[in-house]
Amino acid sequence: MTTHAPQAGQSVTLPTTLNEAVAALTDMPAAVPVAGGTDLMAAVNAGQLRPAALVGLGRISEIRGWQYQDGNALLGAGLTHARMGRPDFAALIPALAAAARAAGPPHIRNAGTLGGNIATAAPTGDALPVLAALEATLIIAGPGGSRREIPVSHLLAGVEMLRAGELIGFVRVPLLHAPxxxxxxxxxxxxxxxxxxxxxxxxxxxxxxxxxxxxxxxxxxxxxxxxxxxxxxxxxxxxxxxxxxxxxxxxxxxxxxxxxxxxxxxxxxxxxxxxxxxxxxxxxxxxxxxxxxxxxx
Ligand SMILES: Cc1cc2nc3c(=O)[nH]c(=O)nc-3n(C[C@H](O)[C@H](O)[C@H](O)COP(=O)(O)OP(=O)(O)OC[C@H]3O[C@@H](n4cnc5c(N)ncnc54)[C@H](O)[C@@H]3O)c2cc1C
The missing domain is CATH 3.30.390.50 (CO dehydrogenase flavoprotein, C-terminal domain)
Structure with a gap:
């Protein structure tokens, strides 16, 4: 894990594992996680947010891919829209690939991530109706290596919230093998x-x-x-x-x-x-x- 101080009073921590990222957020309650930065930097540039410290998620390789698990796909929160739009992913979860291909211009799709789309929870988030229709489950990483699962609809409806220090680690999506x-x-x-x-x-x-x-x-x-x-x-x-x-x-x-x-x-x-x-x-x-x-x- 590396830490930089680009401006006086503001640090950027770059963990390489999900647990390190959670530990950094727990140690610095004022820190904000940042993945692709497409939503976060828009808020900073608009003067709506002045994070005291940032925890960058871009070096955490365990959340940048996906794996198969008991008839499901376990998607890393760090998957970019560009990656999800590629043909191999489209063969797996066609609707999510279509949403990823439609998620803004190319530079946004190259940087923006699945986890950021969910955490922002904007009504216009294109991954969200797909995850709702698929009845996806979020796997939340918490302090001390803990993991808990919540239906994506619970997070979007505000029934359950991310707690301090928690991160969206993975999204479990059932593989339906149908259009x-x-x-x-x-x-x-x-x-x-x-x-x-x-x-x-x-x-x-x-x-x-x-x-x-x-x-x-x-x-x-x-x-x-x-x-x-x-x-x-x-x-x-x-x-x-x-x-x-x-x-x-x-x-x-x-x-x-x-x-x-x-x-x-x-x-x-x-x-x-x-x-x-x-x-x-x-x-x-x-x-x-x-x-x-x-x-x-
Ligand atoms: C010009 C433009 C056009 C866009 N067009 C579209 C569009 O057509 N469709 C669409 O859906 N979106 C669009 N977006 C929105 C944006 O690109 C997506 O929401 C993107 O998926 C956000 O991901 P990110 O990695 O950039 O998030 P970030 O900006 O890094 O983070 C967003 C928020 O999520 C939090 N966060 C990020 N990762 C995690 C995590 N793993 N766990 C917990 N919290 C986390 C951050 O703290 C922050 O609060 C657009 C944005 C721009 C600027």
Whole structure:
């Protein structure tokens, strides 16, 4: 482990193991972990954050790759978007690779990491709906070499938080060996933050369809009833194709679950959604319809 002091009063510690990083954070409660720095440095440059010390995670090789474990992939939190976008990773977890390929311009994808995307927990974080649809589990490294596991949805919903000195070490993702799709809509052409995104995975072993909608709420939304409804329509033992009307109905079901109609007024009239919200709802419906169509085609 090496320590530098680039500015008076600010130190940068560069551990080479996860346990060293946790120990450095425990020893320096004011220190902040930094992986690719794409979110953190944006906050520093905007004057929103002035960390007294930094613990850099970039030299920890144990969290920069992945390994197989009992039908799951154990992904290191230090995997970059660029690495996850490569073909070998795409063959393993196609939806996460698609999200990684869509996560900003190349210099951001080269530096930005899976762990940073999760810890920032921005609504526009593209990995988040994928991890929600995959029902991924986070493995958290804590003081004294301890490890604890929490469902990613618990962290994103604020049910469980990272405690002082803890780091996201790994993400466990079930390998489903079936089609998965991630689609996102942006406000402009070219790389951009999601206005809405949909991750959809098929789980043939459980005869399930799992879907999560990102960017339209503080955390990814799971339209559980729409998932169950469409899973019952699919002929899992034969051709899994659905007619266009069923795909469209799924899209509408997902969109209505995530962006419901307003409650009726006391006089019984039903207010209409504002045009921008209606447009967002149509976008979500189109993304969900296309995602299911691609997964089943
Ligand atoms: C121009 C631009 C465009 C972008 N476009 C997109 C986009 O299209 N889609 C998208 O999803 N994101 C986008 N981002 C956001 C960003 O690139 C991602 O969220 C990235 O994955 C963050 O990872 P990082 O390694 O850079 O995190 P860092 O900036 O290093 O850290 C972010 C936060 O996470 C914490 N942290 C990092 N690693 C860990 C860990 N292992 N355990 C606990 N805490 C940790 C840090 O302390 C910090 O609070 C964009 C950013 C920029 C600047």
């Amino acid at each position: 998965q799709v991630f689609l996102k809509a942006t406000g402009r052409t070219g790389p951009g933050r999601s206005v809405a995104s949909v991750a959809l995975v098929l789980d043939p072993a459980r005869r399930g369809v799992r879907c999560a909608v990102g960017a339209i709420a503080p955390m990814p939304l799971r339209p559980l009833e729409a998932e169950q409804w469409v899973a019952r329509l699919i002929d899992w033992d034969n051709d899994r194709a659905l007619v266009p009307e069923a795909l469209a109905a799924f899209g509408e079901y997902v969109a209505a679950a995530c962006i419901p109609d307003p409650a009726p007024e006391p006089d019984g009239s039903v207010p209409t959604l504002p045009p921008a919200v209606l447009h967002l709802r149509r976008t979500v419906a189109a993304l969900a319809r296309r995602a299911l169509g691609r997964a089943l085609s």
